[in-house]
Each structure stands twice: as structure tokens, then as C-alpha cells.
Amino acid sequence: MLLFEDVTKRYPDGTVAVDGLSLEVAEGELVTLVGPSGCGKTTTMKMVNRLEEPTEGRILLAGEDIAGIDPVLLRRRIGYVIQQAGLFPHRTVLDNTATVLRLLGWRRAPARERAAELLDLVGLDPSVHGDRYPDQLSGGQRQRVGVARALAADPPVLLMDEPFGAVDPVVREHLQNEFLRLQAEVRKTVLFVTHDIEEAVRLGDRMAVYGHGRIEQFDTPATVLGAPATDYVASFVGADRGLKRLSVTPVEEGDLEQPPVVRLTDTMSDAVAAMRDQGARWAVVLDGKGALHGWVPAEGADGMVSPAGQVAAHARRMEAWLPVGAPLKQAFSTMLQYDAGWIAVLDGDRFLGVLTPARLHEALRRSIDADARELARADVLLETVPDA
Numbered sequence: 081m082l083l084f085e086d087v088t089k090r091y092p093d094g095t096v097a098v099d100g101l102s103l104e105v106a107e108g109e110l111v112t113l114v115g116p117s118g119c120g121k122t123t124t125m126k127m128v129n130r131l132e133e134p135t136e137g138r139i140l141l142a143g144e145d146i147a148g149i150d151p152v153l154l155r156r157r158i159g160y161v162i163q164q165a166g167l168f169p170h171r172t173v174l175d176n177t178a179t180v181l182r183l184l185g186w187r188r189a190p191a192r193e194r195a196a197e198l199l200d201l202v203g204l205d206p207s208v209h210g211d212r213y214p215d216q217l218s219g220g221q222r223q224r225v226g227v228a229r230a231l232a233a234d235p236p237v238l239l240m241d242e243p244f245g246a247v248d249p250v251v252r253e254h255l256q257n258e259f260l261r262l263q264a265e266v267r268k269t270v271l272f273v274t275h276d277i278e279e280a281v282r283l284g285d286r287m288a289v290y291g292h293g294r295i296e297q298f299d300t301p302a303t304v305l306g307a308p309a310t311d312y313v314a315s316f317v318g319a320d321r322g323l324k325r326l327s328v329t330p331v332e333e334g335d336l337e338q339p340p341v342v343r344l345t346d347t348m349s350d351a352v353a354a355m356r357d358q359g360a361r362w363a364v365v366l367d368g369k370g371a372l373h374g375w376v377p378a379e380g381a382d383g384m385v386s387p388a389g390q391v392a393a394h395a396r397r398m399e400a401w402l403p404v405g406a407p408l409k410q411a412f413s414t415m416l417q418y419d420a421g422w423i424a425v426l427d428g429d430r431f432l433g434v435l436t437p438a439r440l441h442e443a444l445r446r447s448i449d450a451d452a453r454e455l456a457r458a459d460v461l462l463e464t465v466p467d468a
């Protein structure tokens with residue numbers, strides 16, 4: 081969808097901001113560009129919407145050299161989100177969001193209607209926020225308006241330059257989650273600049289790690305973390321690679337424990353018998369439809385077994401759950417948030433099992449070991465390549 085062919089940018093003062101860059105971004109792919117300040121990330125973005133022109137090389141959009149596309153028409157095909165959201169301070173949120181549509185010639189009423197839909201899509205209630213001005217919003221809300229506005233003309237490509245850079249870490253994580261949800265829905269081709277390695281790992285289908293003006297490694301986050309291509313990448317991704325792997329390792333069904341499972345309508349004596357059979361002190365409780373309700377202990381607070389009545393009378397709610405395939409990092413933070421010793425893992429509504437801290441640790445080990453094996457195999461392959 082987006083192809084950089086040996087692109088170099090030399091500013092008039094001689095600074096080489098981008099040096100022989102070749103990069104291909106597939107349709108619907110989210111590529112993060114990550115690297116230290118001044119390494120040429122923003123210049124890369126600006127060349128895509130022709131705010132800057134390459135000194136050498138070409139950039140192709142859907143096979144077409146962008147040098148031949150009128151910049152105004154080009155920018156309508158490319159949504160642009162920047163750090164401070166770049167909203168017009170004297171226009172309401174709704175009008176800000178509708179800006180591009182108005183430029184495209186939409187009439188006011190349908191443009192505002194579409195803008196309201198977009199605000200909804202990014203998690204802002206248009207009836208609450210639509211008539212406010214940007215300075216009446218929080219930083220995170222402003223960034224959402226920035227994303228809504230960039231999506232307005234439904235461009236195939238989105239350029240996002242540190243869009244979540246100016247908000248605090250908690251809001252940032254929230255915006256990242258929302259953006260991932262949104263991207264799963266709209267599947268844009270996205271170039272996303274960040275200097276935050278965690279963000280690059282979490283969001284990117286692939287990530288390009290920039291050195292000065294050059295890409296040191298372009299691969300999936302798991303590979304960049306597991307097999308850094310150069311010493312530079314290794315030092316950039318840092319010593320806490322194990323921790324970062326939490327972000328890229330999914331919870332799998334095989335990681336889960338299988339505690340006894342009972343229904344709300346079961347009798348407590350059957351439930352206690354099931355727990356005794358498995359040597360368990362608690363059981364997961366599902367409701368009549370098989371959806372997670374919570375848990376029930378084998379013993380009451382006074383240490384007495386409490387076999388009377390139905391499970392419903394003794395069950396406690398447990399709201400912590402995860403979809404299977406969620407990253408271990410999410411599992412870990414959910415455990416902390418709920419102060420829970422286990423969390424249920426669901427496939428849709430179906431209960432699959434529970435993840436415990438011990439199982440989480442095993443899953444992380446599995447992921448790191450698999451990586452080490454992968455690397456060892458690559459070494460063997462190199463050693464067995466016959467001499468030419």
C-alpha cells in the first residue's frame with residue numbers, strides 16, 4: 081500500500097534526516113516507527129503527505145508515485161494525527177471533526193451527522209462533547225477528536241505522529257486500547273511514530289527501529305524483542321526484554337488451569353463434593369447460560385463447610401476476565417487491578433479456564449525459551465550452510 085524506495089531527505093543546511101530508506105507497509109497494516117529524538121521519524125511522515133519532498137528516491141501510494149499527485153488531493157487520502165491534536169480552538173468539537181468533510185464539499189448537516197458518528201466511534205458522546213470547544217476537553221479527549229477528524233474522509237492511510245505523546249501514562253494506555261479496537265474495525269494502513277518502545281511493541285503489527293536516518297530493524301515486535309538485529313537495537317529495546325515480552329505473548333488455552341466448575345443452580349452439597357474430588361478450595365460459578373458469574377469457596381469464613389442450599393446463595397461475583405489471545409501484560413495488569421489470584425479466560429462467552437500468577441510466569445518462560453530455541457536454530461542453519 082505504501083512503499084518507500086531508497087528515500088533520502090537532505091535538508092538545505094546539509095542535515096541528512098533520512099538516509100536511503102526502503103520500507104513497505106501492507107494494506108491494513110499498522111507499522112510503528114520508533115527511535116530516539118532527531119532520528120528522522122517525523123521527516124519520514126512528512127514526506128508521505130508531501131509536507132516535505134524527498135531529495136532522492138520515491139514513495140508509492142497504492143502503486144502510484146506520490147510526486148505526481150496533487151498535494152491537496154493526496155492529503156485527502158491520508159489522515160494525519162499529530163501530538164497536540166492540532167484542533168482549531170475557535171471551532172466546536174463537532175465542527176472540528178467535520179472540517180475535512182466540509183473541505184470535500186459536504187453540506188453542513190450531513191457533515192455534522194457524520195462527525196457525530198465518528199465521535200461516537202472514538203468513544204466521545206457527541207451530545208455531551210460535540211458543542212464544546214477544544215480547551216474544554218481533557219488531553220485524552222482532544223486526542224480522540226484528532227483521531228475522529230483524521231478518519232472523517234475515510235482515508236485508506238493514517239499517519240500518526242506521537243498522537244498519544246502528550247497525555248499521562250494511564251490515559252495513554254486507555255487511548256492505545258481504544259485505538260487497537262478501532263483499528264480492528266477500520267483496518268487502515270497506519271504509520272505510527274513514537275519514541276516509546278512499549279507503545280511501538282503494543283500497537284505495531286511490525287515495527288521499524290530507527291537509528292540515525294536509517295532503519296536498523298524492521299520486523300514483528302516479538303522478533304525485534306527476541307532477536308534484536310544489531311547491538312544498537314538490543315540496547316534500544318533494553319535490558320527488560322523479558323518484561324516487554326509480556327506485551328507480545330498471548331494467553332493460550334494450554335496456559336490455563338481447570339478448577340472445578342459449578343452452576344448457580346447446582347446444590348451446594350454437589351458443588352462441595354466436586355471441589356473435594358479435585359482437592360480444590362473454590363470453584364468457578366457459571367450462570368444458567370454458561371457465562372461467568374464468579375466463584376464459590378468450599379468453606380465459609382468460619383471454616384465450616386456450608387453445604388446448604390444452592391450455589392447461588394453462596395456465590396461471589398468475580399468480574400476479572402480476559403479474552404483468550406489477550407497479551408500476558410493485560411492479564412498481569414488485570415490481576416493487579418482486581419487484586420485477584422486468578423482471572424477467568426473466555427472465548428467469546430465460553431469459559432475456558434483460569435490464569436494464575438504461576439501459570440502466567442510459565443507462559444512467559446515458554447515464550448522466552450521458544451525465542452532462545454528459534455535463535456539457536458538460526459545459528460545451526462548458518463553453521464550448516466555449505467561453503468560456496
Ligand SMILES: Nc1ncnc2c1ncn2[C@@H]1O[C@H](COP(=O)(O)OP(=O)(O)OP(=O)(O)O)[C@@H](O)[C@H]1O
Nearest residue numbers: 091093095097116117118119120121122123124275
Ligand atoms: N526543516 C529542517 N531543516 C533542517 N534540519 C531539519 C529540519 N527538520 C528536521 N531537521 C533535522 O532532521 C533530523 C530529523 O528530524 P525529525 O524531526 O525527522 O526527527 P524525529 O525522529 O521525528 O525527532 P523527534 O522524535 O524529536 O520528533 C534532525 O536532526 C532535525 O534537526
